[in-house]
Amino acid sequence: MIPTRLMGCAAALVAVIGFATPAAAVYPERDINFVIPFSPGGGFDVYVRLISQFVEKHLPNKVNVVPKNVPGAGGRKGLNQVYRAKPDGYNIVIVNVPGAMIDPLVGKKVDYDLEKITWIGRLSTDAYLLTVSSKSPIKTFDDFKKFAATNPVKFPSTGSGSTAHAMTKVFIGVLGFKGEIISGYKGTKEMTIGVIRGDTPAGILPSESTRKFIESGDIRGLLTTEDPSDYPNVPSAKSLKLDDLDGLLIHRLVAAPPKLPPAIAKTLEKAFMDAMADPALIAAAKKVNRPFSPLNAAQAEASVKKQLALYLRFKDELAK
Amino acid sequence: MLDSLVEGTLLIMTLKGVLMLTCGVIIGLIFGVIPGLGGTTAIAIFVPVTYGMQPQDAMALAGGIMGAVSFGGSITAILINTPGTAPNAATCFDGYPMARQGRAGAAIGAAGASSSLGGVLGILLLVAVIPIAKLLVLSFGPPEFFMMATLGLVCIAASTGGLFLRGLIGGAFGLMLSFVGFDAVHGGERFTLGFDALWDGVPLVPVLIGLFAVGEMINLSISGGSVMRKDVGTKIAGVWEGVVATFREWPTVIRGSAIGAVVGAIPGVGGTVAGFLAYTAAQQMSKDPDSFGKGNIIGVIAPEASNNAKDGGHLIPTLAFGIPAGAEMAVFLGLMILHGLEPGPSLLIEHEAEVFSLIVSLTISCIIATVFGLMVTRWLALITVIDVHILVPTVTVLSLLGAWVLDSKISDVVICVVFGILGYLMIKFRFPRVTIVISLVLGDLAERSFYQSVKMEDTWTIFFTRPISLVIFMLIVVGLLVPVFRYLRTRRRDAIA
Numbered sequence: 001m002i003p004t005r006l007m008g009c010a011a012a013l014v015a016v017i018g019f020a021t022p023a024a025a026v027y028p029e030r031d032i033n034f035v036i037p038f039s040p041g042g043g044f045d046v047y048v049r050l051i052s053q054f055v056e057k058h059l060p061n062k063v064n065v066v067p068k069n070v071p072g073a074g075g076r077k078g079l080n081q082v083y084r085a086k087p088d089g090y091n092i093v094i095v096n097v098p099g100a101m102i103d104p105l106v107g108k109k110v111d112y113d114l115e116k117i118t119w120i121g122r123l124s125t126d127a128y129l130l131t132v133s134s135k136s137p138i139k140t141f142d143d144f145k146k147f148a149a150t151n152p153v154k155f156p157s158t159g160s161g162s163t164a165h166a167m168t169k170v171f172i173g174v175l176g177f178k179g180e181i182i183s184g185y186k187g188t189k190e191m192t193i194g195v196i197r198g199d200t201p202a203g204i205l206p207s208e209s210t211r212k213f214i215e216s217g218d219i220r221g222l223l224t225t226e227d228p229s230d231y232p233n234v235p236s237a238k239s240l241k242l243d244d245l246d247g248l249l250i251h252r253l254v255a256a257p258p259k260l261p262p263a264i265a266k267t268l269e270k271a272f273m274d275a276m277a278d279p280a281l282i283a284a285a286k287k288v289n290r291p292f293s294p295l296n297a298a299q300a301e302a303s304v305k306k307q308l309a310l311y312l313r314f315k316d317e318l319a320k
Numbered sequence: 321m322l323d324s325l326v327e328g329t330l331l332i333m334t335l336k337g338v339l340m341l342t343c344g345v346i347i348g349l350i351f352g353v354i355p356g357l358g359g360t361t362a363i364a365i366f367v368p369v370t371y372g373m374q375p376q377d378a379m380a381l382a383g384g385i386m387g388a389v390s391f392g393g394s395i396t397a398i399l400i401n402t403p404g405t406a407p408n409a410a411t412c413f414d415g416y417p418m419a420r421q422g423r424a425g426a427a428i429g430a431a432g433a434s435s436s437l438g439g440v441l442g443i444l445l446l447v448a449v450i451p452i453a454k455l456l457v458l459s460f461g462p463p464e465f466f467m468m469a470t471l472g473l474v475c476i477a478a479s480t481g482g483l484f485l486r487g488l489i490g491g492a493f494g495l496m497l498s499f500v501g502f503d504a505v506h507g508g509e510r511f512t513l514g515f516d517a518l519w520d521g522v523p524l525v526p527v528l529i530g531l532f533a534v535g536e537m538i539n540l541s542i543s544g545g546s547v548m549r550k551d552v553g554t555k556i557a558g559v560w561e562g563v564v565a566t567f568r569e570w571p572t573v574i575r576g577s578a579i580g581a582v583v584g585a586i587p588g589v590g591g592t593v594a595g596f597l598a599y600t601a602a603q604q605m606s607k608d609p610d611s612f613g614k615g616n617i618i619g620v621i622a623p624e625a626s627n628n629a630k631d632g633g634h635l636i637p638t639l640a641f642g643i644p645a646g647a648e649m650a651v652f653l654g655l656m657i658l659h660g661l662e663p664g665p666s667l668l669i670e671h672e673a674e675v676f677s678l679i680v681s682l683t684i685s686c687i688i689a690t691v692f693g694l695m696v697t698r699w700l701a702l703i704t705v706i707d708v709h710i711l712v713p714t715v716t717v718l719s720l721l722g723a724w725v726l727d728s729k730i731s732d733v734v735i736c737v738v739f740g741i742l743g744y745l746m747i748k749f750r751f752p753r754v755t756i757v758i759s760l761v762l763g764d765l766a767e768r769s770f771y772q773s774v775k776m777e778d779t780w781t782i783f784f785t786r787p788i789s790l791v792i793f794m795l796i797v798v799g800l801l802v803p804v805f806r807y808l809r810t811r812r813r814d815a816i817a
Binding site: 039073185189288 | 364367462504505507508516641642643650654658659660767769771776
C-alpha cells in the first residue's frame with residue numbers, strides 16, 4: 001500500500017514540475033475555467049456558453065474553455081472565488097456591472113476590488129428603460145414629468161440592496177422627483193409583469209426583458225439610457241438632455257484575478273475580441289437574440305471607472 | 321393550431337427525438353426517486369448537454385424529465401415517508417400508512433395512474449387556455465397572491481391529522497422559519513444568528529429532506545425492523561388494484577388535476593401547495609374524512625393527480641410571459657432561451673411547432689413514465705421489507721447528498737441534519753411535520769404580497785375590492801367553516817342517538 005502511495009506522490013510531483021516549467025513559455029497549456037457566478041439558464045450563462053467555444057477556436061493553443069456555474073450570494077460567491085484564484089489565466093469570470101459595483105456600496109461584504117481586478121473585455125450591454133403600461137395615460141416623457149410633479153411615483157423593485165433598487169434610486173435622484181419604491185418582486189420578470197398589470201404607474205427595467213413586451217405593445221418605453229436609442233419610438237436620455245442617465249447600462253464584462261501577467265492578459269483579450277468578430281458567433285448570437293457589443297480591455301476599464309464615479313455620487317441614497 | 325400539433329408531433333417522432341424523450345423519462349424517474357434531487361436539478365444538469373441539439377430534441381428531453389419526475393417522487397413518499405420532490409409532500413399522508421399496511425403496490429399503482437391522468441388533464445387545460453393565457457396571468461396581482469398564500473396556510477388546519485394544536489405549533493414555527501434571511505421588503509437580514517449561510521433564508525429542500533428522510537431514518541434505526549410492519553406479511557402486489565381504484569375515483573382525479581393546473585399557473589405558489597390543496601379538498605369532500613391519514617387511497621390519488629397536472633399549469637405563465645412559475649420552470653426557461661425559443665407574447669406565433677413538440681413530449685412522458693415505473697414497482701416495493709441496517713445508511717447518504725447537490729453548500733447539509741433531529745423528535749412526540757413545510761413555503765410569499773398590496777393603493781381594502789381576490793377570500797371562509805359545520809352536525813346526530 002505504502003509504496004503505491006509513494007509512487008503516486010512521486011508521479012504527481014513529476015507532473016507538477018512537468019507542468020510548471022513550460023507554462024511560462026506558451027499560454028494556455030490546459031483548460032480554462034470560465035466561471036458564471038449565476039445559475040444555468042440566465043443571461044450571463046447564455047453569453048458564456050455562446051462565446052466559450054469560439055474563444056477556444058481563437059486561442060493560440062488547443063485547450064477547452066469550460067463554463068462553470070458558481071451561483072450564490074447574488075453573484076458574489078463566484079466573483080470572490082475567481083478574484084482570490086492564482087493569476088495564471090486559467091480562471092476567468094463574467095462580471096455583472098453595476099451589480100458587482102453596487103454590492104460593496106450598500107454594505108455587502110465582498111472580497112474583490114473592481115479597481116484592482118484584471119479586465120479582459122466586455123461582451124455585451126443592456127440599457128435601462130423608463131417604462132409604463134401601454135394602458136397608462138402617460139404617453140411621453142413630458143407627460144411623465146407632469147405626472148411626477150403632482151404625484152409621488154411608485155416603482156417596483158426586487159428589494160433594498162439589489163441592482164434594480166439601486167438603478168431606480170439613481171433614476172429618481174437624477175430626475176429629481178418624489179418617488180416611492182414597492183419592494184418584494186422576485187425578479188426583473190415579475191417587475192415587468194407588475195408594470196404591465198398596473199401594480200405601479202412606472203418601472204425602471206432592463207431592455208433585455210422589456211423588448212418583447214414593447215414589441216407586443218404591452219409596455220411603453222419613455223426613455224432609454226442607450227444612445228442612439230435601439231427603439232424607434234423611445235427617445236434616448238442624451239436626446240432629452242439627461243446626460244447623467246446617458247450610458248447607464250448593464251455590462252457583462254470578463255475579468256481575471258488581479259496581477260495577471262500582461263502577456264497572458266493580451267492573449268486572452270485577443271482571443272475574446274477575435275471570437276466576437278467571428279461571423280459564426282455573430283450568426284449564433286443573432287439566432288438566440290443575444291447580440292454582442294465588444295469593448296477591449298482598456299475601454300472596458302475606462303467604462304467601469306466612469307460608472308463607479310456616478311454610483312459613488314449616489315452612495316448615501318443607495319445605502320439607505 | 322391543429323397543423324402545429326401535427327408538425328410538433330412529427331418533429332419529435334424521429335429516432336433522436338424518441339431517444340431523448342426516453343432518456344428524459346428515465347432521468348426524471350431517477351431524479352424524482354432520490355430525495356432532494358428533482359426536476360430542477362435534473363434540467364439544470366442537462367442544460368449544457370443539450371447545447372448541440374436541435375430545439376425540438378431538447379424539448380423532448382426536458383418534457384420527458386418534467387413528466388416523469390413527480391411520479392418518481394411519489395414512490396419515495398410512499399415507501400419511506402419522504403417526498404422525493406417537494407410537491408409529493410402531501411402524498412406521504414396516506415401513501416406511507418398504506419406501505420406500512422403492506423399495500424405499497426396499490427399506493428404506487430394509484431400514484432402512477434393518477435399521475436398519468438393528471439398530467440394529461442393538465443396539458444389539455446394548457447392547450448385550452450393558451451389563447452387566454454395572457455389575461456389569466458395578468459389578473460393575478462399581489463392581492464390575489466396574498467389570498468392564495470392564505471388559502472394555502474388554511475390547509476394547515478386540514479393537515480394536522482387530528483393533532484390540531486400540535487399542527488398549529490408546527491405551522492407557526494414554519495412561518496417563523498420563513499422570515500429568516502434577507503428581508504425582501506426593507507432590506508437587512510433577520511434572524512440569521514450571524515450565520516452567512518442563512519442570508520438567503522432557510523432553504524426548503526434541505527429542510528424537507530431533514531424533516532422527512534433523515535428524521536424517518538433516525539426513527540427506523542431506533543425502532544429496528546423494516547418500513548413494513550412485521551405483522552402484515554411480505555406479499556407485495558396490488559398494483560392493478562391501485563390503477564383500478566384511480567379510475568373508479570375519477571371525480572377525485574378531475575378535481576385534483578383542476579386544482580393542480582390552476583394553482584400551477586400562478587407563479588410563486590407552485591406544486592407543493594397544489595398537492596396540499598388537492599389533498600384537503602379530497603378530504604373535505606369525502607364522506608369519511610377520518611379515514612384520511614390512515615391509508616386511504618384517495619389521499620394518494622388527489623395530490624398525485626394535482627402535482628402532475630401542475631406542469632401544464634406551470635407552462636402557462638412560462639410560455640406566455642417568460643415568468644417561471646417555480647424553480648423547475650426557471651431552469652427550463654433558461655434552456656428555452658439557450659435554444660432561441662424566447663418565451664413571451666411572440667413565442668406561440670414564431671415557434672408554435674416547437675411548443676407543441678414540448679407539449680406532445682410532456683404528454684407521452686406522463687404516460688410512459690407510469691408504465692416504466694409500474695413495471696419496476698414490484699422490485700421497488702421491496703424497499704419496504706429491507707432491513708434497517710441496509711436501508712438507513714443508504715437512504716441517509718443519498719439524502720445528505722441530495723441536500724448538498726443543489727447548491728453545493730455544506731451549510732445545507734448541516735441544516736438537513738439539524739432538521740433531521742427535529743424531525744425525529746417530532747415523530748417521537750407526535751407532531752405533524754408537514755405543517756412546517758406548508759408555512760415555510762408560503763410565509764415569504766404571504767409577507768411580500770401583503771406589503772405590496774397595501775402599498776399599491778395605500779389601503780388594505782384592496783383585498784376585497786378586486787373580484788378574484790374576493791373570491792379566494794370567500795373560499796378561505798368556506799374552507800374554515802366546513803369542518804365546523806360538520807363537527808356541529810355530527811355532535812347533533814350523536815346527541816339524538
